[in-house]
Amino acid sequence: MVSSVVLVLMILAVGIGPFIWTVPINDIDFAAHLAGPSAAHPLGTDDLGQDLLARMLYGGRISIAVGLVAMGVAVIVGVLVGAVAGVSSGMVDAGLMWLTDLFLSLPQLPLLLLIIYLFRDTLTKIMGAQVGTFLLIVIVIGGFRWMAVARLVRAQFLSLREKEFVEAARALGASTRRQVTKHILPNAMGPVIVAATIYVADAIIAESTLSFLGLGFPPDIPTWGRILYDAKDYLDIAPHWALFAGGAIFITVLAINFVGDGLRDALDPRRIL
Amino acid sequence: MTRYIVRRLLIAIPSLLGISLVLYTILALAPGDPFGDLASNPAVPPAVAEALRQKFGLNDPIMLRYWHWLMAMLHGDWGFSFVSRVDVDQLILQRLPTTLAVIGASQVLALAVALPVGIYAAIRPYSLFDQIASTFAFIGFSLPTFFTGLVLILIFSIQLDWLPFVYRADISTPGLLGVWLHIKQAIMPVMVLGLFQGASWTRFVRASVLDAIRVDHVTTARAKGLKERAVVLRHIVRNALIPVVTLIALQLPTVFGGAIVTEQIFRVPGIGSLLISSILANDTPVIMAVTFIFACLVIAFNLIADLLYGWLDPRVSYS
Numbered sequence: 001m002v003s004s005v006v007l008v009l010m011i012l013a014v015g016i017g018p019f020i021w022t023v024p025i026n027d028i029d030f031a032a033h034l035a036g037p038s039a040a041h042p043l044g045t046d047d048l049g050q051d052l053l054a055r056m057l058y059g060g061r062i063s064i065a066v067g068l069v070a071m072g073v074a075v076i077v078g079v080l081v082g083a084v085a086g087v088s089s090g091m092v093d094a095g096l097m098w099l100t101d102l103f104l105s106l107p108q109l110p111l112l113l114l115i116i117y118l119f120r121d122t123l124t125k126i127m128g129a130q131v132g133t134f135l136l137i138v139i140v141i142g143g144f145r146w147m148a149v150a151r152l153v154r155a156q157f158l159s160l161r162e163k164e165f166v167e168a169a170r171a172l173g174a175s176t177r178r179q180v181t182k183h184i185l186p187n188a189m190g191p192v193i194v195a196a197t198i199y200v201a202d203a204i205i206a207e208s209t210l211s212f213l214g215l216g217f218p219p220d221i222p223t224w225g226r227i228l229y230d231a232k233d234y235l236d237i238a239p240h241w242a243l244f245a246g247g248a249i250f251i252t253v254l255a256i257n258f259v260g261d262g263l264r265d266a267l268d269p270r271r272i273l
Numbered sequence: 274m275t276r277y278i279v280r281r282l283l284i285a286i287p288s289l290l291g292i293s294l295v296l297y298t299i300l301a302l303a304p305g306d307p308f309g310d311l312a313s314n315p316a317v318p319p320a321v322a323e324a325l326r327q328k329f330g331l332n333d334p335i336m337l338r339y340w341h342w343l344m345a346m347l348h349g350d351w352g353f354s355f356v357s358r359v360d361v362d363q364l365i366l367q368r369l370p371t372t373l374a375v376i377g378a379s380q381v382l383a384l385a386v387a388l389p390v391g392i393y394a395a396i397r398p399y400s401l402f403d404q405i406a407s408t409f410a411f412i413g414f415s416l417p418t419f420f421t422g423l424v425l426i427l428i429f430s431i432q433l434d435w436l437p438f439v440y441r442a443d444i445s446t447p448g449l450l451g452v453w454l455h456i457k458q459a460i461m462p463v464m465v466l467g468l469f470q471g472a473s474w475t476r477f478v479r480a481s482v483l484d485a486i487r488v489d490h491v492t493t494a495r496a497k498g499l500k501e502r503a504v505v506l507r508h509i510v511r512n513a514l515i516p517v518v519t520l521i522a523l524q525l526p527t528v529f530g531g532a533i534v535t536e537q538i539f540r541v542p543g544i545g546s547l548l549i550s551s552i553l554a555n556d557t558p559v560i561m562a563v564t565f566i567f568a569c570l571v572i573a574f575n576l577i578a579d580l581l582y583g584w585l586d587p588r589v590s591y592s
Contacts, residue, residue, distance in 0.1 A: 101288070104526075105288060105568060106526070106571075107564055107567030107570075108530055109526075109529070110529075110533065110548055110564045110567050111296075113549070113552055114299065114300070114560060114564065115299060117552050201415070209419060209534055213537055228420065232538075235426060235427050235431060242420075242427070243427075246420035249420060250415060253415040253417070
């Protein structure tokens with residue numbers, strides 16, 4: 001419960017915050033550089049004297065947006081693959097599952113780094129730095145996270161499609177498409193929702209990891225991971241810089257994980273009391 | 274058993290081929306070019322650059338290049354680093370022991386934390402210990418490794434000045450002092466990786482022990498008057514470890530991912546930092562070899578997990 005309140009507060013803060021705290025994120029003020037928290041800069045400033053609160057609020061928007069959209073990509077791909085594999089047995093099923101296993105044994109982080117490094121410039125040229133990088137990161141993070149969902153959905157399909165109510169629908173002459181969309185899929189979504197919640201946290205960490213390794217968003221778009229990356233060279237003189245950014249990631253991820261855990265308990269009929 | 278291993282190895286071959294093909298295609302399709310610097314360097318005439326491209330076969334179609342790469346790989350020729358001008362296998366062999374040592378030590382630490390804590394928490398579910406352990410586990414795996422790493426550096430290297438924060442593989446101090454220096458610099462990377470893994474494994478262990486605890490044979494074992502210790506260790510934990518082994522094997526790609534980050538924070542000269550530097554330098558042969566090694570490690574650990582199954586659970590048949 002507490003965690004959902006924290007989460008809502010976080011989202012509200014990054015959603016509305018920039019309208020209330022209107023200090024521009026790229027206002028350079030060398031007089032106040034690397035300053036600790038003060039009235040003018042509640043979270044202090046970075047090496048160029050830019051206001052950290054404003055940058056954190058702005059970056060939080062991007063970090064959370066990346067988490068949500070990447071989760072969307074992963075869930076959509078996973079549900080599609082899992083549903084197709086679960087409905088059609090035989091060759092298609094075997095092929096899709098082989099693909100899933102192949103993706104599971106790919107070294108994820110190295111590939112993420114590689115793809116983003118290799119394709120970032122091209123996409124940036126086509127669509128501009130912000131949109132291009134965002135799309136690339138979201139697609140790549142989501143594209144490496146769908147396997148668990150696909151397996152969950154397929155397992156659910158395999159058991160659900162033999163259940164009486166689906167058989168009844170089949171006997172009433174429902175097409176395969178109708179059976180899937182109206183009868184099987186809604187019943188298979190419980191575990192997927194839980195997995196999806198955890199994915200948001202996963203994707204936020206993945207994005208921060210990329211930014212932290214210097215391969216995420218460009219420096220003028222301060223996501224939380226990017227702020228941390230910039231801060232790590234000033235750990236000894238300005239520890240607040242790193243602590244606020246890392247703390248924000250930590251609290252958000254922790255809150256999302258707790259919410260996911262609560263959902264799991266609420267949705268799992270096998271729960272041991 | 275031997276037949277099973279052979280069969281599994283045979284199944285692994287198409288997967289490895291698939292992975293290497295995917296990797297190779299991504300690298301080949303990417304707009305980056307290892308000779309891009311040469312092309313923009315006015316001191317190198319275009320004809321020379323072109324000849325170099327011809328020599329390394331960069332103008333051939335992708336499939337043909339992949340075929341050449343595969344054949345060379347099978348002959349033990351891993352290629353030649355464009356940047357450091359050393360054979361790739363040498364470069365990797367230099368770095369691999371450090372990575373394996375750090376990862377190995379951290380996995381041992383993770384298991385040493387996760388097994389006892391998870392089992393004890395599950396035997397007394399919803400007790401005070403369980404709640405404290407669960408909370409810490411949650412906090413542990415919600416903390417990204419790059420953040421814990423920075424915080425540890427902040428506390429132990431900068432504030433207290435106890436531990437070095439740059440990892441050096443070339444410490445040559447002889448005797449016990451040298452060993453101590455090695456251990457000292459490895460403490461923080463191992464702690465960061467190990468505690469992160471330990472936190473998430475604690476939850477797995479707890480969940481699967483809970484699943485294995487309410488079954489009839491455990492009640493029977495208690496009814497027979499077996500000591501609690503024997504019941505827990507031989508009747509509950511042995512069964513509970515089966516799913517844990519799968520999960521651990523499936524998590525290994527993430528572990529290697531975490532190792533890349535940790536190596537980057539603590540400047541550990543392992544293959545993770547080799548990968549990052551070669552990606553930044555567009556050093557294709559090294560990138561290809563390192564990612565391929567990561568893939569091989571993942572597949573190897575999956576195989577080991579399947580073999581451990583048979584040891585833990587005699588019901589699993591290898592036919």
